[in-house]
Amino acid sequence: MKLPILLKLLTVLTLLAGPSMAMWSAADFARDVCRRSYKFQFDGCKDSKCLCASPNYVSSFVICLETYMPEGSPKELHRSNFKTVLKKLCGTENKLTYDDGLKYLDKNGYIFNTNLTKKATPNKPVLIDQATWNKNYLDDYTTRANRDYGVWQGAFMTFYLIVLCCISGISKVVKSIYYKRSASKALSKPNKMTRLWQKYISLPALFGFVHAKELSFWGINITLPTRMESIGIFGYFALALIFCFTRYYNVHEDNFIYGTKKKQLLRHIAARVGIIATTQLPILTLLALRNNFLMYISGWSLATFNAYHRAVSRVVYIMLIVHATVYHGYYAHTASTANMYIAHWYWSGATGIIAFGIAIGVGNFRRYFYDTFLIMHVIFVLVAFVATYYHVHGMGYTQSVYLTFALWAMDWLLRFCNIMWINLSLWRGDSNRVKSAEADMSLVGGNIVMNVKTPMPWNFKPGQFVFVYVASLNPWECHPFSLVSGDNVGDSFKIIAKAQNGLTKKLAKRLERTNSASLTFKIAVEGPYGEVHPVERYDSSLLIAGGVGVTAILPYAEKLSRMDIRQHTQFIWVVRNLDLIKICNKSLNKIIESGKVEVKIFVAGENEENLYLSEKGKINSDTSSLSDSSNGLDDIIMNHVSFGEKPSFAQMIAENFSQATGSMAVVSCGPGQMMDDIRKQVSTNFESVNGRVEYFEEAFNW
Structure with missing residues (x-):
């Protein structure tokens, strides 16, 4: 579309602003035109203080209002406009009233502005002529x-x-x-225009596929939008x-x-x-x-x-x-x-x-x-x-x-209101639950584990997150955390957070100083927030997590493992060490035992395999109270673990897409570079799937 045509269309839109002029009455226009029209130096006055004391200036304003205010307007409106202008110009210094101006006009009359210049110093009231008034109006x-x-x-x-x-x-x-x-039609392979839209508009980032990874320019960190x-x-x-x-x-x-x-x-x-x-x-x-x-x-x-x-x-x-x-x-x-x-x-x-x-x-x-x-x-x-x-x-x-x-x-x-409702039991009579929210917190290999209990029963959904306040630290500070299933009976949910800066760093230092395996903190929970992706609708699901990003992906795997649906689901998790696996031991066991989710875990850290073999059959004294089973890492989980390698997302996604028999949902959460790689591979390979492909990204960029 040519720019002039676009401007004309926008002009039409701006003309719709015409009704806004109804905000200004004819009396408003008359008042302002009268106020602005008198730029003469009445009686030689060069400042507002002098003008306010000049009966010729004040009377000129009065005769202008009397002449050009809308026909039939009440005298009180004239006086109100007079007071508004004079109060703004003179403040409390004005001693002349509207009636004083009328009396002065009756006694001295007025002249027209026809032969006057801006530098004129009239010694009589002046009335703006009709032609000048119309132009000024x-x-x-x-x-x-x-x-x-x-x-x-x-x-x-x-x-x-x-x-x-x-x-x-x-x-x-x-x-x-x-x-x-019609689920079959809704998830069938979309037409060519829709596929082109996905390939070039909805899936890529602004430039290429760099979206979740932060870029730095001259010390300024930015993320590019999709x-x-x-x-x-x-x-x-x-x-x-x-x-x-x-x-x-x-x-x-x-x-x-x-x-x-x-x-x-x-x-x-x-x-x-x-x-x-x-x-x-x-x-x-x-x-x-x-x-x-x-x-x-x-x-x-x-x-x-x-x-x-x-x-x-x-x-x-x-x-x-x-x-x-x-x-x-x-x-x-x-x-x-x-x-x-x-x-x-x-x-x-x-x-x-x-x-x-x-x-x-x-x-x-x-x-x-x-x-x-x-x-x-x-x-x-x-x-x-x-x-x-x-x-x-x-x-x-x-x-x-x-x-x-x-x-x-x-x-x-x-x-x-949300915090009060969730964290206090004032409105509930359930004696089996805590009276106020609390969390049993432990430190596992640089990760903080919170088993949270709240007075309100929780039935959280995958993709949801909450903000957590810790009363004994700075109570005004809060951080967002994704939710996973709790370990114990009575737990509302569990939070796993990597100790970094701010609140998590303070918690980690507090936990490091204690001699006990865990500490109980009074907390406040706000939420839940977040959206739930309908992964259960698709014929296949590919769930990919990196590090602590598993907190956003694991609930989807748990949900799909409990559902009675025919779907091929693969859960892929890349971690540096075994600590996070120990924390999620119980949930992983349930997912694997269901037989409905294919689990692949890649441990990329060096010496992790040797560490596991040296500890096999023993109870790790540092993590036994935190593990989801009494013997550390179960063999059932370790059978799904590969040491010392990172997966090739290009190969993995291409294989999953080529083997898919219908629609496919891909959900990812983890480091920015990993998610950008996944986004790129989904965009590259999605046309090989004989059905609709949707990519859902859980980004921790709050």
């Missing part, structure tokens, strides 16, 4: 219109993101209904670019508000860009919230919402930089930069931009210092929002800030 109307278009354009950008969520949700619902009505996500993000960016820099109406020389065409255009661009940025704050906030209703509508993963949240935040921040830069250019052309620097809106705006920039910048420390990042991010975002409120206060755009705070507050309220 049009200039004022289009100035407001250009700003109101910004509001509606910002609303359209928000609507665009919501529509993307709805399209995704509708697609998932249609697939589900289609599957229930190509599908990139298309949605590009559409949002394109809308922002077009809306911010096209279609400014009635820009001309001799504008009565701004003077020159250049200053008028600078002011319009600065205002519209700032307005659009302000209208994006609610959707920007919503994309980051845990209780985000768009998650339920779209079915998107947390990783996808994070990708859109980061993209929208960058677009908004660029808008703020443009807004500030163009405003500086405008004031430089008006030679009133000094006045700008002393205005409260300038410093509140500068504070907001700096705080917003820091909130984005600390994301580079997210991976290494998650708790520090989270606290700093929340603090500086809050500072930015408060500064934004003070910046736009009185300009008519505080509604976006109010909505932003309302969404944020609602999320915190829902989280608080």
